[in-house]
Amino acid sequence: MNTDLVNADRVAPAPNDLETVRAMLSHIPDPEIPAVSLVDLGILREVRVDERDPLQLVVVLTPTYSGCPATDMIRQQVRQALQASGFPNARIELQLAPAWTTDWITPEGREKLRAYGIAPPSGSSALHDTSSQVIRLSPKPASDGPVCPRCASPRVEQLSAYGSTPCKSLYRCMSCREPFDYFKPY
Amino acid sequence: MHDHSHDTTAATALAAPEAREIAPYTGDASIAMPYLLRIADSALILSHRLSEWAGHGPVLEEDIALANIALDLLGQARLLYPVVSAIEGQGRNEDDLAYWRTEEAFLNFTVCELPNSGVASAGATTPDYAFTIVRNALYSQFALLRWEALTQSSYSELAAIAAKAVKETRYHLRHAQDWLVRFGDGTEQSHAYAQAALDSVVPYCNEFFHTDAIDLAAAQAGLGVRADSLHASWLEHMQAMVTQATLQWPAASKLRTTGTLGAHSEHMGFLLAEMQSLARQHPGATW
16 A cells, blocks of 8 residues: 555644544443443543554543443444544554453443442442452441442342343342342442 | 545545454464463353353343353453464454364363253253353353463463453352352252252363463463463362352362363264354355
């Protein structure tokens, strides 16, 4: 391929382009949990210019669960959004390391999940990893488990370790008697 | 915003496929390929077995649980196949590896391909949930130890996949353990089923720890881990779990299965026939 020809039409992304793209992508909802966006979930890692090619815009995504079927869908949605907003040759990179963790879900994302009826992951994911040593810098909370997203009761019990998507398990509240999804710490 | 709309045609042709960049492997490909294929194939084949429960689970929640575990395992295989392909350099994609290899080219542990009806009684065709739970417990405990070790792999690509898989496998193990205890410490009947499953599956786990030239070379290169180094920890965890479930750990067996060498049980051909038939009837089909 003749790179001169290819480069002839390309324009270096301006600094505010990066902001534009980031803002635009922050409106893309997660296909499985549309209440939260790719930014809320921490799936969108970075929007930057390729260090080897100043004309190349790069969007970095990280997959959640290895087999999550939403990953392909998210990539397609990002691709379409980039095309529709004038960045058709942006490159989408899937970055595995560091591995995605529910700790990356933003405070806004957690609030949106709760409002949607899904209990957000409690504590830090490391607290649920029995092989790791966790240094606590704050007093241990009364419970490391979920609280009911409706009535905030900590009196809940697990109905099923797995739910409607890989990232969730099924609980019920013993106070208000409503079942709810819990976003598992990962 | 700049106006990029005028170069849409050129750009569409140029747009790189949304693939992850795979770090090149600088070691011996003839070691790395089979080493990684053994891991990927075991995940794929067990995933397929678990997917056979879809619509047949004993209760709805378990149907969903096994589908989710199958999905995680499939995802782990799908993360590894492009790495194998990049090391091989023949341009085979994940579908080529999953659907167009023949039986002897698959390097999964034999235990992963055993039918859900179990192997305790020949000719049984009714799926046995105790068998599935016991196999998942034994495999997940091994897989967890191996993935934990592989997070320290000198090959960044494998270490990154392992870091994700560890989290998933820990959850699979917890699920299997919960049910194993419930079965073992449940009714007389559930106890008997769980014990029979344990007696029949544990001998197949010898293969987890068989360390051959490929394992040794992979460990030597910093790519992998010696499987036999994981045995003591696996045994300790499993025996504690089995004791908690009020079951008996079976006596040692000398059974030596050879799935990781491409020599499989009689069940593998049937599994592949079902798994591969659609792709082979409609080569290259997409939807």
